Each structure stands twice: as C-alpha cells, then as structure tokens.
Amino acid sequence: MDLSHVIESDDIQVKDNLTVETVPLRIEGRETKKLRSKEISSVKVVWGGPAGEYATW
Known part of the structure; x- marks a missing residue:
C-alpha cells in the first residue's frame, strides 16, 4: 500500500x-x-484548502 497519498x-x-x-x-x-x-x-479551476491542491472528494 502506497501511503504517500494519504492525508492526515x-x-x-x-x-x-x-x-x-x-x-x-x-x-x-x-x-x-x-x-x-x-x-x-x-472554466477549469484548481482549488486549494487544508488538503492541498491535488485532493479530490
């Protein structure tokens, strides 16, 4: 399991x-x-927040 993409x-x-x-x-x-x-x-917008700009949900 690759843990590099896990967010606390x-x-x-x-x-x-x-x-x-x-x-x-x-x-x-x-x-x-x-x-x-x-x-x-x-318009394609890159969003940021506490999870960083590459988080999706």
Missing part, C-alpha cells in the same frame, strides 16, 4: 453540514462549446 484527517476540519473550506488557486483553462443555438463557457 486531523488537518482537515469538516463542518456540521459536511463541507470543507476551499479557495480558488488559479485558472487552469477556459473553453467555449458551441451548440446549435447557444454557447456554453466552462
């Missing part, structure tokens, strides 16, 4: 409604998809 749970504080505070670190990319009658814009 004492460092992460979860609120009563099971949310975690995160902050946007940087914008990784932007994209606009064109449909028949509209355009949809999307």
Whole structure:
C-alpha cells in the first residue's frame, strides 16, 4: 500500500453540514462549446484548502 497519498484527517476540519473550506488557486483553462443555438463557457479551476491542491472528494 502506497501511503504517500494519504492525508492526515486531523488537518482537515469538516463542518456540521459536511463541507470543507476551499479557495480558488488559479485558472487552469477556459473553453467555449458551441451548440446549435447557444454557447456554453466552462472554466477549469484548481482549488486549494487544508488538503492541498491535488485532493479530490
């Protein structure tokens, strides 16, 4: 078992409604998809917080 990706749970504080505070670190990319009658814009954001920028949940 590779323990290099394990995060100590004492460092992460979860609120009563099971949310975690995160902050946007940087914008990784932007994209606009064109449909028949509209355009949809999307932005890829790298988020950071107590778990670091590479944590997913």
